[in-house]
Amino acid sequence: MAERERRTTPYGGSFVPRSRVMDADGVRRAITRIAHEVIERNAGLDDVVVIGLQTGGVPLARTLVEAFARIEGVEVPLGTLDVAFYRDDIGLRPVMPEAVTDIPAELSGRTVVLVDDVLFTGRTIRAALNAVCDYGRPRAVQLAVMVDRGHREVPIRPDFVGKNLPTRRDEAVDVHAGGVDLGDLVRRREER
Amino acid sequence: MSANLLSIADLGAEGIEELLRLTDSFVEVSERPIPKVPALRGRTVASLFYEESTRTRLSFEAAAKRLSADTMSFSVATASVAKGESLRDTVVTIEAMGVDAVVVRHASAGVPWQVARWVGASVVNAGDGCHEHPTQGLLDCYTLRQRLGSLRDRRIAIVGDVRHSRVARSDVLAYTALGAHVTLVAPPTLLPPSLEGWPVEVSHDLDGVLRKVDAVEVLRLQHERQIEALVPSLREYTATYGLTRDRARLLADDAVIMHPGPMNRGVEIAAEVADQSRSVVTRQVANGVAVRMAVLFLLLGSGSIR
Structure with missing residues (x-):
């Protein structure tokens, strides 16, 4: 078998891609579409704050804010959020923050658009909602994700989706600068 | 760990x-x-x-x-x-x-x-x-890094009652692990009986040391550990090893002044020096x-x- 590419993941083990389901242009177009949808839904961008979830949501959030600037000519505040301290699996597996949270704007009364790369069980978003509420009381929180892969474990749904991607539970999805890949997660002890 | x-x-x-x-x-x-x-x-x-x-x-x-x-x-x-x-x-x-x-x-x-x-x-x-006192060592490192950036090759003086100071021991280990050079400044009676294996220099000349350091940590004189017999008098201790107003002028403008607290103002550190903008005591x-x-x-x- 040909040597397959491996990428390390934050929680140990590595991601081995099997097929590309979206290329870089596809991701860019999806973000542009999501930008238009956000503007339409909120009748403009007044009081909108974009927050990217560490780490996969941060570059997407930045691209979304750039798209807002192109389309509407306004600069929307951009924050980043690490939900490590709000996770429900603390103590069950290694949980460490990847980066320091940075919320540059008051969230009370604003519309917060959370951005993440992949929506899976929904637990990260549950944690993010609790974290956001510690910064204030937003008027509304909306969720934008590049990939919705199903298998929800909590009642959470996205407002804006780049691509709905049916997956098996044991598969893995990687969103990166070059596009979106479907593949497998290889745990460290199974690695050869 | x-x-x-x-x-x-x-x-x-x-x-x-x-x-x-x-x-x-x-x-x-x-x-x-x-x-x-x-x-x-x-x-x-x-x-x-x-x-x-x-x-x-x-x-x-x-x-x-x-x-x-x-x-x-x-x-x-x-x-x-x-x-x-x-x-x-x-x-x-x-x-x-x-x-x-x-x-x-x-x-x-x-x-x-x-x-x-x-x-x-x-x-x-x-x-x-x-x-x-490991958490004090860690918070001192963190506070210094906020002011100085990396501690690598920085010069740090620890001044005072090193003998009774658990802060000094944890600080020496932490600072040197991060690559800083540490000088202990104290009267011989307030140094540990042996410094063998300690990665530090020792000096009894505070004025000379202050001119060269990026940071100075002033230790509390620990009355409760019976130091009276170890220093001639508090006044003399202050005159020789206290960070007085005049002595603080020898420090570089951007040097950092630290104290683990609680302070004996007027003994190991002058009240005015503790309140200077170079002092990070509250930040600590x-x-x-x-x-x-x-x-x-x-x-x-x-x-x-x-």
């Missing part, structure tokens, strides 16, 4: 760096409108202080509460120790109530190690005799809470240990 924090030496440079990185996140938490995260919900942290302490005990308590852990506090004056209970019985009793971490301070060196052998809970050394206290949050989270929450 192990499931305990007993000595800076157990951490190594990598462990110190990891804790300082984690502290960044908790400094951010401390600046929020609601400075509290649910990370350690359902965990219990007991503090077991066999020696008087205000700031360290409160700091650990604040850290545990901001992580949403439950806290239990034990102080000798009100406790069963006064009724003759042994340390071991006290510790085992407290563990039987269901605690996940025990924060220990004791007048005898080595007690936290002893406690760690008796209990399954994580043990944090909050000061053992004249030996170590604020950072102390964030550093202790990082320690408790790493031991109890991160899952990177068990």
Whole structure:
């Protein structure tokens, strides 16, 4: 078998891609579409704050804010959020923050658009909602994700989706600068 | 690292760096409108202080509460120790109530190690005799890094009662692990009997040292440890080893002045010097809470240990 590419993941083990389901242009177009949808839904961008979830949501959030600037000519505040301290699996597996949270704007009364790369069980978003509420009381929180892969474990749904991607539970999805890949997660002890 | 924090030496440079990185996140938490995260919900942290302490005990308590852990506090004056209970019985009793971490301070060196052998809970050394005070070493590193950036090849002076100072021991280990050069400045009577193996220089000339350092940490003169016989008089000590107003002028404009507290203003440090903008004494206290949050989270929450 040909040597397959491996990428390390934050929680140990590595991601081995099997097929590309979206290329870089596809991701860019999806973000542009999501930008238009956000503007339409909120009748403009007044009081909108974009927050990217560490780490996969941060570059997407930045691209979304750039798209807002192109389309509407306004600069929307951009924050980043690490939900490590709000996770429900603390103590069950290694949980460490990847980066320091940075919320540059008051969230009370604003519309917060959370951005993440992949929506899976929904637990990260549950944690993010609790974290956001510690910064204030937003008027509304909306969720934008590049990939919705199903298998929800909590009642959470996205407002804006780049691509709905049916997956098996044991598969893995990687969103990166070059596009979106479907593949497998290889745990460290199974690695050869 | 192990499931305990007993000595800076157990951490190594990598462990110190990891804790300082984690502290960044908790400094951010401390600046929020609601400075509290649910990370350690359902965990219990007991503090077991066999020696008087205000700031360290409160700091650990604040850290545990901001992580949403439950806290239990034990102080000798009100406790069963006064009724003759042994340390071991006290510790085992407290563990039987269901605690996940025990924060220990004791007048005898080595007690936290002893406690760690008796209990399954994580043990944090909050000061053992004249030996170590690892969280103070970490918060001093963190505070210095905020002002100086990297500590590599920085020159740091530790001035005063090194002999009785657990802060000095933890600081020396932490600073040198991060690549700084440490000079101890003290009268011979206030230096440890032997400095063999310590990666430090020693000087008795404070004025000469102050001209060359990036930071100076002034230690408290510890009256409670019977130092009267070791210095001729407080006034003479201040004249030779105190960071007086005139002496502080020898420091570079951007040098950092630190003191682990509580300060004897007018003895080891002049009141006016302690309040200069170069002084980070209050910053040390604020950072102390964030550093202790990082320690408790790493031991109890991160899952990177068990």
